[in-house]
Amino acid sequence: MNVFMFYMFSGIILICSLLTITTRRILRAAVYLLCVLLATAGLYFMLNYQFMAAVQLTLYAGGIVVLIIFSILLTHHITHRFKHPNLAKLLMGIGAAAIGSGLVIATILSHPFQAGTAPELKVNMTEIGNQLLSTGKNGYVLPFELISILLLAAMIAAIVIAKKDKNKNSEI
Amino acid sequence: MIQGIPLEHFLIVSTIMFFIGVCGFIIRRNLITMLMAIELILNSVNINFVVFNRYLYPDQLQGQFFSLFIVGIAAAEASVAIALIINIYRKMQNIEVENVNELKF
Amino acid sequence: MTGYTYTVFIILIPLVMFLVTGLMGMKWKPIVSGILGTIGMGTSWALSLITAASYFFGGHHAEGFQTIIPFEMKWLQFTDTLIIKMGILLDPISVMMLVVITTISFMVHLYSIGYMHGETGFARFFAFLSLFTFSMLGLVIATNIFQMYIFWELVGVSSFLLIGFYYQKPSAVAASKKAFIVTRFADLGFLIGILILSFVTGTFDFGKLTEPGTAIFGSAASMSFMGISAMTWAMILIFIGGAGKSAMFPLHIWLPDAMEGPTPVSALIHAATMVVAGVFLVARMFPVIHFQAPAAQEIIGYVGGFTSLFAAVIAITQYDIKRVLAFSTLSQLGYMMLALGVSGYGGEEGLGYMASMFHLFTHAMFKALLFLGAGSIIHAVHSNYMYDMGGLRKYLPITHITFLIACLTIAGVPFLSGFFSKDEILVAALHHNKLLFAIEFIVAGLTAFYMFRLYFTVFWGKDRHYHHTPHESPLVMTLPLMFLAVASVFAGYIPFHHLVTSDKVGFVTEMNYMVAIPSVLIGLLGIAVAWILYKKESDVPAKLAAKFGMLYTATYNKFYFDEIYLFVTRKIIFNYISRPIAWFDRHIIDGFMVGIGLVTEKVSYQIKGMQSGQLQHYAFMFVAGTLALALSMIYFLM
Numbered sequence: 001m002n003v004f005m006f007y008m009f010s011g012i013i014l015i016c017s018l019l020t021i022t023t024r025r026i027l028r029a030a031v032y033l034l035c036v037l038l039a040t041a042g043l044y045f046m047l048n049y050q051f052m053a054a055v056q057l058t059l060y061a062g063g064i065v066v067l068i069i070f071s072i073l074l075t076h077h078i079t080h081r082f083k084h085p086n087l088a089k090l091l092m093g094i095g096a097a098a099i100g101s102g103l104v105i106a107t108i109l110s111h112p113f114q115a116g117t118a119p120e121l122k123v124n125m126t127e128i129g130n131q132l133l134s135t136g137k138n139g140y141v142l143p144f145e146l147i148s149i150l151l152l153a154a155m156i157a158a159i160v161i162a163k164k165d166k167n168k169n170s171e172i
Numbered sequence: 173m174i175q176g177i178p179l180e181h182f183l184i185v186s187t188i189m190f191f192i193g194v195c196g197f198i199i200r201r202n203l204i205t206m207l208m209a210i211e212l213i214l215n216s217v218n219i220n221f222v223v224f225n226r227y228l229y230p231d232q233l234q235g236q237f238f239s240l241f242i243v244g245i246a247a248a249e250a251s252v253a254i255a256l257i258i259n260i261y262r263k264m265q266n267i268e269v270e271n272v273n274e275l276k277f
Numbered sequence: 278m279t280g281y282t283y284t285v286f287i288i289l290i291p292l293v294m295f296l297v298t299g300l301m302g303m304k305w306k307p308i309v310s311g312i313l314g315t316i317g318m319g320t321s322w323a324l325s326l327i328t329a330a331s332y333f334f335g336g337h338h339a340e341g342f343q344t345i346i347p348f349e350m351k352w353l354q355f356t357d358t359l360i361i362k363m364g365i366l367l368d369p370i371s372v373m374m375l376v377v378i379t380t381i382s383f384m385v386h387l388y389s390i391g392y393m394h395g396e397t398g399f400a401r402f403f404a405f406l407s408l409f410t411f412s413m414l415g416l417v418i419a420t421n422i423f424q425m426y427i428f429w430e431l432v433g434v435s436s437f438l439l440i441g442f443y444y445q446k447p448s449a450v451a452a453s454k455k456a457f458i459v460t461r462f463a464d465l466g467f468l469i470g471i472l473i474l475s476f477v478t479g480t481f482d483f484g485k486l487t488e489p490g491t492a493i494f495g496s497a498a499s500m501s502f503m504g505i506s507a508m509t510w511a512m513i514l515i516f517i518g519g520a521g522k523s524a525m526f527p528l529h530i531w532l533p534d535a536m537e538g539p540t541p542v543s544a545l546i547h548a549a550t551m552v553v554a555g556v557f558l559v560a561r562m563f564p565v566i567h568f569q570a571p572a573a574q575e576i577i578g579y580v581g582g583f584t585s586l587f588a589a590v591i592a593i594t595q596y597d598i599k600r601v602l603a604f605s606t607l608s609q610l611g612y613m614m615l616a617l618g619v620s621g622y623g624g625e626e627g628l629g630y631m632a633s634m635f636h637l638f639t640h641a642m643f644k645a646l647l648f649l650g651a652g653s654i655i656h657a658v659h660s661n662y663m664y665d666m667g668g669l670r671k672y673l674p675i676t677h678i679t680f681l682i683a684c685l686t687i688a689g690v691p692f693l694s695g696f697f698s699k700d701e702i703l704v705a706a707l708h709h710n711k712l713l714f715a716i717e718f719i720v721a722g723l724t725a726f727y728m729f730r731l732y733f734t735v736f737w738g739k740d741r742h743y744h745h746t747p748h749e750s751p752l753v754m755t756l757p758l759m760f761l762a763v764a765s766v767f768a769g770y771i772p773f774h775h776l777v778t779s780d781k782v783g784f785v786t787e788m789n790y791m792v793a794i795p796s797v798l799i800g801l802l803g804i805a806v807a808w809i810l811y812k813k814e815s816d817v818p819a820k821l822a823a824k825f826g827m828l829y830t831a832t833y834n835k836f837y838f839d840e841i842y843l844f845v846t847r848k849i850i851f852n853y854i855s856r857p858i859a860w861f862d863r864h865i866i867d868g869f870m871v872g873i874g875l876v877t878e879k880v881s882y883q884i885k886g887m888q889s890g891q892l893q894h895y896a897f898m899f900v901a902g903t904l905a906l907a908l909s910m911i912y913f914l915m
Contacts, residue, residue, distance in 0.1 A: 003176045010185045017189050017212050021196030026205065033208050036189075040215055046174065047226050052236055056218075059243050064211060064250045071254045072204055075261040085199045089893065093198035096900045097191040103908060104187045113179050118231035131233055140237050147244050154248030162255035194900055198893050206892075269892055276890030 005046055012039040024082045030069050037061045051128055174226075182223040189216035203257050203267045207250065214246045281331075281347035284365055287324045287375060288414045290317045291382075295407035302400025308390070310400035314407050315386040321410070322379040325372075332372050333776050344368040344484060344781075349420055358479045364420040366483060369777040370560055370634055374417040377641045380764070381549040382410045384757035388649050389541040391753035392656060402442060406545065409435035413550050417557060421481035422471055425558070429467070429522070432554060433460050436546050440538040452534035459531040463521020470514030474565075477507055487564040494569055505572075512570035515562060516577055523555025523610050526584040530839055532607060536599040540652030543599060548606050548648050549641035556613045556637060563630060563779060567622045578618020578709075582716045585611025587836075589723040593730070594822070594833040597661045598651045601731050602644070605687070608720060609640050615717065616702040619709035620779065627779030628786065629709070632701030635773040639694040642768055643686040646761035650680040653754055654735060657747035663731070667814075668740035672747040675755045677736050679762040684732045686765045688725035689800040694769030696797070703796055704789045721796055725803030733811035 013036055020032040037060045044053035072078070085093075121127070132140050189212060196209030218239045225235025257267055264271050294317035298310040332345075349364030386406060393399050412431035419425035434457075441453030475481055477500065478493040485493060500507035519525075524532040535547050546552070559566065559577060566574050588607035595601045613633045620629025653676040658666055670677045686695035699721065706714040749755070775783035810818050822829045831837065887894075 002174050006174070006177050006181070010181075013185060013189055014192070017192045017196075020208055020212065021192060021199060021205070026202065029205055029208055033211060036212065037215065040219060043219060044222060047222060049222055049226070049236055052222060052239060055240060055243055059247055060211075060215070063247055067250060067254055068204060068208065071257055074258060075204070075267055082202065082205075085201060089199055092893075092897045093195040096198065096897060096904070097195035100194065100900065100904050101187055101191040103904060103911075104191075105184055107911060108180055108183050108187065113228065115179070116228045116230050118229070120230040121233070123233065123236070128233070128236075132237070138232065138234070143237075143241055147241055151244065151248050154252050158251045158255040161252070162258045194896075198897050198900075272892065273890030277885045277888045 002046065005042075009039045009042045009046070012036070013043075026072055026076060026080070026082070027069070027078055030065060030072060033068070034061055034065045037065065049123060051123070051125065179223065179227045182227075183220065186216040186219040186223070189219070201268055201270065203260070203269055203272075206269060207253050207257075211246065211250070214242060218242055281328065281345055281365075281367060283324060284328055284367065284375075284418070285348050287321045287328070287379070288365070288411060288418065290321050290324075291407045291411035291414065293317070295404050295411060298400055298407065299404035302404055305400070307399035310403045311386075311390045311393075314403035315383070315390065317407065318379065318383045318386045318410065321414075322383040325375040325379040328367070329372050329376050332367060333369075346420060346484075356479070359475060359481065361423045361481060362421055363424055365418045366420040367418070369781055370557065371417045373634060373638060373777055374557060375414065377638055378410065378413050378417065378550050381545055381641055381645045382406070384645065384649070384761060385541045385545040388544075388652070388754050388757045389539075391751045392541055392652055393539065398442065402439075402539070405435060405438045405442070406541075409439060409546065409551075413554070416554060419483070421483055422474070422486075422562075423481045425561075426464075426467065426471060429518070429554065430464065432522075432551055433457060433464070436460075436535075436551055439542040439546060440535050442538055442542065446537070449537040452531075452537040456531040456535050459528055460521045463518050463528055466514040466521075467518020470511045470516075470518065473507060473511040473514065477511065483561060486562070506570070508565075508569040509572050512562070512566050512573035513576065516559065516566075516573060516580075519555030519558040520580065521555070522558075523552050523614065524584075524607055525555070525580050525611070525614060526587055527838070529584065529588070529607055530842055533600050533603045533835065534839075536597070536603050540599065540648060540655060543603070544645045544648035544652070547603065548644035552606060552610055553613070553637050553641070556610065556617065556633065559614065559617050560630065560634060563617065563620070564622065567620070574618055576618075578615050578713055581611045581614025581616075581618055582713045583611070585609070585615065585720045586716050587611075589720045589727065591832055591835050592727045593723065594829060596663050598654065598663060598731065598735070599648075599661060601663075601727060602647055602651060605647075605724065605728065606644060608724060609636070609644070609687075612699070612702055612717065612720075613637055613640070615713055616705055619706050619713060621709075623780045623782075625784055625786070627784075628701060629705035630779035631774055631777060632698065632705050634777045636698035636702055638771075638773070639686070639698045639765070639768050642761055643683045643695060643765040646679060646683040646758060646765055647687070649754070649758055649761065650676050650683065653750045653758065654680075656750055656754070658743070663734045666735045666741070667738040668736070669747060670736040673749050675749060675758060679755075679758040680736070681732065682762045683765055684728045687728050688804060689721055689796055691793075691797055692769075694765055694767070696793075697769035700789070700793050700796060701786075703792050707792060718796065718799065722799040722803045725800040726807050729804045729807035730811050733807055737812050739814035 016032045016035040016039065020029050020036065023029050023032065037056065041053045041056040041061070044050075044056060131138055132144055135141050193209045193212035193216060196212065197206055200206050200209060221235040221239045221242075223235075225232065229235070260272060261267050294314050298314055302310045345367040347365055347367065349362050351360055352363050353361040355361075386403070389402065389406070393402055396402070409432065412428050412435050415428035416425055416432055419428060437453045437457040440456055441449050443449045471481075474486075478486065480486065480493065494508065502510060517528075521528045532547060532552070536543055538546075566577070585608040588604045588611065592601050592604035592608065595604065613636050616629045616633035616636065618629070620627055620633070622630075653673065654666065654669065655661055657669070657673055657676075660666070682693070686693040689696045689699050703714060703717055703721070706717055774786045778784060810821075834840075887898075
């Protein structure tokens with residue numbers, strides 16, 4: 001059962017990611033991205049990381065993809081179809097990807113990974129909460145605070161950059 | 173640890189997704205689709221972290237937390253990128269990446 | 278013997294005058310440069326006379342005159358013995374030359390104040406005159422052959438500057454170029470000769486080279502090239518250098534053209550000083566030539582003899598006063614070279630050497646006088662050509678008398694200086710080589726003929742009607758004429774055989790009437806023929822010229838040597854040697870440099886293209902670089 005789930009999710013991931021980068025209509029690309037994200041969440045569920053999966057669904061699928069679709073609608077003619085990329089770029093991209101993946105997969109397969117033998121930790125919300133805010137060993141309060149500042153900065157930046165200039169006229 | 177699925181399979185999946193993302197970043201002409209490719213890359217890295225955590229260090233949560241933070245940062249970055257894209261659209265009326273080439277010789 | 282260190286001022290004063298008038302000449306009134314230059318030269322002249330008096334007449338010299346080196350410093354050192362030094366050498370011939378050079382230069386300076394009056398470039402002229410005098414003085418007091426070579430080249434440059442003084446005239450520019458190139462070409466031979474000589478003997482020093490019984494030539498005996506010994510090659514090459522400066526055949530072509538320069542320049546350089554540099558060089562190297570390369574000495578004799586005959590024949594037909602005098606100089610230089618060529622060494626044998634130096638001295642006096650007189654005539658009539666002149670004896674009395682004295686001297690009339698010096702040469706030639714004696718005898722007659730042709734045509738002949746009456750030159754110009762006339766008359770009485778000889782020991786000589794009387798007779802014969810043909814206006818000369826036809830035209834055109842040289846240089850050297858070399862230089866050497874620049878430009882243009890501003894190119898480069906690093910790290914270095 002596990003195996004079948006795994007292969008299904010993996011298949012969805014790979015096929016949908018390929019479609020994302022090769023489709024000629026932009027809205028479809030966004031939807032395929034959404035499928036990829038959902039399948040990834042599924043993989044997380046399989047691995048017993050429910051919190052992670054929930055965060056993935058909420059933030060990624062629910063936040064970022066929505067944001068992307070907003071921006072698509074703001075800046076595009078939806079029915080506009082993309083042109084094919086030119087040959088040089090295609091070769092560059094496929095070449096880099098192929099060689100890269102070949103190299104990395106070869107390295108992975110040649111490395112003996114030692115499975116961990118420690119007892120499995122029960123992952124529930126209490127545990128995650130404690131660890132997120134603890135200051136001792138395995139404490140993540142510092143990155144937590146930092147990322148909150150980062151989010152603040154990103155928010156301000158986004159507002160400032162996207163602000164309309166009072167004098168100029170533009171559509172959006 | 174999931175029975176029956178060796179670690180390498182997960183890693184192969186994430187690798188292929190990563191390089192599809194790279195390829196997409198290089199091939200695509202539209203800024204928004206390039207952003208989508210970046211999201212693919214970030215996601216593949218996330219899978220990598222989580223899988224390593226589960227398989228190699230089942231008693232710790234570092235991988236998961238790292239993934240959490242990556243998601244947060246990805247969200248912040250995507251919002252700033254969209255803001256930039258909107259600005260570029262205002263200037264040039266389209267968002268081809270070839271037009272954004274002022275920092276050249 | 279007092280210290281002779283003051284002699285360094287003889288040579289330094291002209292140098293200082295050159296720098297001062299050269300740098301400041303434009304700021305002052307021109308006459309200031311003239312006066313400064315003349316005063317400087319006068320001081321040098323006085324110092325030279327003091328040196329000569331002290332050297333020749335102060336103290337006893339039973340065993341001969343010593344070579345004194347009051348001043349010497351090391352300049353470049355190659356090995357232990359091969360050193361280039363800069364210094365002052367005083368021995369009989371150099372002291373004599375000091376007197377000659379400073380006297381003539383002083384006279385010319387004085388004369389130029391009048392002659393060049395009103396010319397633009399007056400200050401420049403005096404600067405160049407001082408430069409020339411400095412270089413010539415440095416040449417004669419050189420202690421080693423390399424120092425002489427340095428000053429030799431300096432003399433060439435000064436001559437170039439002075440001949441091309443009227444630099445806006447194309448003919449003057451061409452003449453100065455010709456002079457410089459011909460002498461430079463000869464100097465190539467000189468340099469190679471110096472190198473061979475120093476290689477064989479290991480030294481540049483004149484003292485060591487000319488020491489009697491020296492052993493430094495030991496290694497020379499075994500070296501030879503193409504059947505001629507190394508020393509003969511060296512001496513022949515050095516002689517070629519001297520032949521270029523002294524305008525021996527076939528390197529004589531520059532001297533007639535050098536008359537484009539102002540007349541004082543011709544007097545100073547091309548009559549009295551620079552052209553005798555070659556003779557001086559042979560005299561300096563005389564022991565080496567006589568003992569180590571006797572074949573070279575024979576060649577010197579024959580070249581001198583041929584040149585004198587050749588030049589005398591051409592001089593008979595020329596119409597330009599200065600050209601006649603130039604060819605006369607060539608002929609007299611031939612005399613001097615011949616005398617050196619037939620000379621022996623030591624005592625009575627060295628008569629030729631002494632005669633050559635004696636003739637150099639007297640010739641300087643009367644030839645300078647002739648040129649300055651010609652300058653005076655040209656100044657009065659404003660033309661160089663003999664057919665524009667005639668009957669000038671009424672208008673230019675002082676010039677007339679001094680010119681006549683000079684002509685009588687050069688013709689060898691008894692009791693004037695030319696008679697004594699020319700006679701000694703004829704005696705020396707008679708003892709050595711009858712053919713050369715015969716040539717010189719004939720040339721003596723020809724000399725008298727063409728000089729008096731010149732004299733009669735200018736001062737007697739047809740009384741012309743001039744546009745504006747010619748007037749006598751000012752005192753500034755006639756004073757040197759008078760002084761030189763006196764010198765020409767009395768210089769013959771200086772006892773050269775006691776003072777300047779080949780081995781620096783005096784000997785006794787007496788008049789050889791067997792030679793003296795025929796030479797006087799042939800001189801008088803030449804004068805008589807000229808009297809008949811030219812004293813009164815007649816058309817006999819023209820008829821004679823027509824009768825000789827082709828021979829006359831060939832002689833008038835200087836036997837077409839200039840045309841031959843031009844042909845060889847233009848058609849052969851330019852086309853086959855210069856053009857390919859110029860092409861090579863322009864396209865390959867320059868092209869190489871330009872090519873490096875072009876390649877760099879192209880490559881940089883290509884590299885510039887990498888900064889395209891395209892985000893995706895950058896991303897690709899980034900990924901590719903990372904993969905390459907990873908590949909090399911994992912698989913090739915581990």
